Amino acid sequence: MLGNFSYSNPTKLYFGENALEHLGAELTHYGKNVLLVYGGGSIKKNGIYDQVVSILKSCDKEIIEDPGVMPNPTAEKLYQGCQRAREGKVDLILAVGGGSVCDYAKAVSVSTYCEEDPWDKYYLRMEDVDNKIIPVGCVLTMVGTGSEMNGGSVITNHEQKLKIGHVFGDNVFPKFSILNPTYTFTLPRYQMIAGFFDIMSHILEQYFSGEDDNTSDYIMEGLLKSLIHSTKIAVENPTDYEARSNIMWIATWALNTLVAKGKSTDWMVHMIGQSVGAYTDATHGMTLSAISIPYYRFIMPYGLQKFKRYAVNVWDVSPDGKTDEQIAGEGLTRMERYMREIGLVMNIKELGVTEEMLDGIARGSFIMDGGYKVLSNDDILTILKDSMGE
Amino acid sequence: MLGNFSYSNPTKLYFGENALEHLGAELTHYGKNVLLVYGGGSIKKNGIYDQVVSILKSCDKEIIEDPGVMPNPTAEKLYQGCQRAREGKVDLILAVGGGSVCDYAKAVSVSTYCEEDPWDKYYLRMEDVDNKIIPVGCVLTMVGTGSEMNGGSVITNHEQKLKIGHVFGDNVFPKFSILNPTYTFTLPRYQMIAGFFDIMSHILEQYFSGEDDNTSDYIMEGLLKSLIHSTKIAVENPTDYEARSNIMWIATWALNTLVAKGKSTDWMVHMIGQSVGAYTDATHGMTLSAISIPYYRFIMPYGLQKFKRYAVNVWDVSPDGKTDEQIAGEGLTRMERYMREIGLVMNIKELGVTEEMLDGIARGSFIMDGGYKVLSNDDILTILKDSMGE
Structure with missing residues (x-):
């Protein structure tokens, strides 16, 4: 836990099969007009929309509908x-x-009363929020991003071919989030599995950084082991409540700032993956899965001790009689085997990437400096080519 | 993560060598009159008192001194x-x-405007707080209890020979806590080690409960491994910043409600230990260490699978060719060896307990029902006798 940092997470969570029961009481803290934000309408099919609207009406709220949020929300939609x-x-x-x-x-929350173009201010220039913020509450129906308990908000600008995430301060965190694991049961398999890997990637982006002995790394090893265990059960039986509830909880704690404390963090898989997403509109978690093994094999020599620890503590690789490189490599081999087993996309060609896009994707990848090696544009191209598979 | 629960932790933490720098900014949120609460005066020797008073004065605060809080704060002191x-x-x-x-x-925070005897209302009857609460901030100089980020508050009534903890809601949690690991460097060895075991006990009280597959158990295994690793370093070198900072962080997260989520919890070691404390005024962490091994050996048969998991995942016991009982027992043996190594008190006789006290201590132990066996009074006597050592 070296370094100086602060920790504050004001989001209140309601978890479990009965979690929606708390929505009514939470609504009493806010005024009459509620912007009801949702996606393509799956919540109308599975009944969640009706339940939420009925609670809003019983609390005498005025509902302003804002449907049609797409998987990678755009700047146009934000306006x-x-x-x-x-x-x-x-x-x-x-x-x-x-x-x-x-x-x-969250993007609408900070942007509505922004006096200039919010894309420019909050995404391109990543400025602090100095205007009025509208409070946000969440009813989560899909897990992965951890967005329900953090200040993160990713927006895509197709015109500029940029997908950028801004991490806002704790005044932008949702005030409350309702987490009912059964809401995640009906998600299509592809999205479910992509979400699983999004969670894993969030943990790994924070784990593979720093050389010091940090409690956060131990917590992340626990989260990873629980995640691997529960996702294996969930792909066999998507309605296993115990597995799905563990996964929902892990997703929240993987990216609500806790496990990053006292650490540098990497985020290069996300930077490259987001650039792939800006070119292909591919499902976020699958862009991460397709990039991860090539990326980690590339940086392994620069963070060998951590990759060795990962192999032993997370993937139960026996270190006896092996070199550090062998142990670390075996960890990544086991990780890859697990990823194929649960059905993740393992190359970016499958996501619609063509050879012609590679230069643009590399240039569109923001380069971060918290990992074991600061990548050059050529390094990214090498990783992308490796990610094209055979 | 079975079950329904809510999570909310409003305490803001400032962590690191420079953490006290944030006190001034926090003080601006509160009025002029500050009750400055501290213990026997060690903060005057190590300079922390002067630093805090200087910040209070520079923020134009009126200081009302309240020194002399004893290690087991009493009801008389509370009044x-x-x-x-x-x-x-x-x-x-x-x-x-x-x-x-x-x-x-925290006890003063809820009791000052309580219209009846606060000991009766909040400790004996454990009622909810319905009166005005005075906000609390903490500058932590000793780790173990996790009190800096939770609603717990233990008070001892010597007249009634009762030591009772009330767990208050999140409106009683400290508003902010300042955690500077270097403040813990000067603590006498005995108190330091007692604090280490208090942390371990908090985790184990929550770990040894329930049979389901719960992410909280994985997080706790990570915390335990980090704790064992860092405490071994700290007993050799109490000023190892990395180790002491990890321990400070683990202490906070061991008892700020997170790892209890979705679980039943036990707390019988604390219930018996607190009763020992009420009779002897012994250091809290040492009452827990003296009770733990006898208690865990006693309940092991009732939670065998969890004790086996504990042995393998936390103490690296190899399960090959052994019965469940052997694996589980070997885990407790390794735990006991570690406890002796770092210098913990391993029997209650050493804490001043006499044969004549045993009946009273057993009767004074509140019986909780979240562990693997609900103890009878005779069971507690058996454990206490075992804790008397040879």
């Missing part, structure tokens, strides 16, 4: 949402959906 | 503190010290 929130004099933004819906809700 | 807080029209209680000082600050 529309802000207009709707402004015109509706919204007192609370209620996000019902997955990470994209929560991310979008 | 005095409430009078002082009331007369001083206190806007903030600033606790500078260890867990007892923080516990006491």
Whole structure:
């Protein structure tokens, strides 16, 4: 836990099969006008929309609808949402959906009363928020991003071919989030598995950094072992409540700032993956899975001790009679085997990437400096080519 | 993560060697009158008192002194503190010290405007707080209790020979806590080691409960491994910043409600240990260490699978060719060896317990029902006799 840092997480969580029961009491803290934000309408099919609307009405709220949030929410959609929130004099933004819906809700939350172009200010220039913020609450129906308990918000600008995440301060964190694991049961398999890897990647981006002895790394090893165990059960039986509830909880704690404390963090898999996403609109978690093994094999020599520790503590590799390189490599081999087993996409070609896109994707990848090696543009191209598979 | 629960932790933490720099900014949120609560005066010797007072004065605060909080704060002291807080029209209680000082600050926080006897209402009857609460901030100088980020508060009534903890809601949690690991460097060895075991016991009380597959158990295994690793370093070199900072962070997360989520919890070691403390005034962590091995050997048959998991995942016991009982037993043997190594008290006789006290201690132990066996009075006597050592 070297270094100086602060920790504050004001989001209140309601967890479990009965979690939605608490929505009514939470709503009493906010004014009458609620912007109801959701995605493509799956919540209308599975009944969650009706339940939420019925609670909103019983609390005498005015509902301003804002449906159609896409998997990678766009700057254009954000401008529309802000207009709707402004015109509706919204007192609370209620996000019902997955990470994209929560991310979008937070973007609208800070952007509605922003006096300049919010894309420029909050995404391109990543400035601090100095305007009025509309409070956000979440009803989570999909897990992975951790957006329900953090200040992160990723927006895509197709015109500029940029997908950028801003990490806002704790005044932008959702005020409350409702986490009912059964809401995640009906998610299509592809999205479910992509979400699983998004969680794993969040942990690994924070784990593979720093050389010091840090409690956060031990916590992350625990989270990873629980995640691997529960995801194996969930791919066999998506309605296993115990497994799905563990996964939902891990997703939240993987990216709510706790495990990053006292550490540097990497995030290069996300930077490259997001650039792939900006070119292909591919599912976020799958862009991460396709990049991860090539990326980790590339940086392994620069963080060998940590990759060795990872192999032993997370993947139960026996170190006896092996070199450090062999132990570390075996860890990544076991990780890859697990990833193929649960059905993740393992190359970016499958996500629609063509050879012609590679230069643009590499140039669109923001380079971070918290990992074991600061990548050059050529390094990224090498990783991308490796990610194209055979 | 079975079951329904909510999670909310509003305490803001400032961590690191420079953490005290944030005190001034925090003080601006509160009124002029500050009750400055501390213990026997060690903070005057090591300079922390002067630093804190200088910040309070530079923020133009009126300081009402409340020194002399004893290691096991008493009901009598609580009554005095409430009078002082009331007369001083206190806007903030600033606790500078260890867990007892923080516990006491929280007790004064809820009791000052309590219209009846606060010992009766909040400790004997454990009622909810329905009166005005004075906000609390902490500057931590000793680790172990986790009091800096939770609602717990233990008070001892010597007349009634009762030591009772009340776990208050998140409105009683400290508003902020300042955690500077270097403040813990000067603690006498005995107190340091007792604090280490207090942390371990907090984790184990929550770990040894329930049979389901719960992410909280994986997190606790990570915390335990980090704790064992760092405490071994710290007993060799108490000023090892990395080790002491990890330990400080683990202490906070061991008992700030996170790892209890979705679980039943036990707390019988604390219940028996607190009863020992009420009779002897022994250091809290040492009462726990003296009770733990006899208690865990006693309940092991009732939670065998968890004790086996504990042995393998935390103490690296190889399960090959052994019965479950052997594996589980070997885990406790390794734990006992570690405890002796770091210098913990391993029997209650050494803490001043006599044969004549045993009946009273057993009767004074509140019986909880979250562990693997609900103890009878005879069971507690058996454990106590075993704890008397040879």
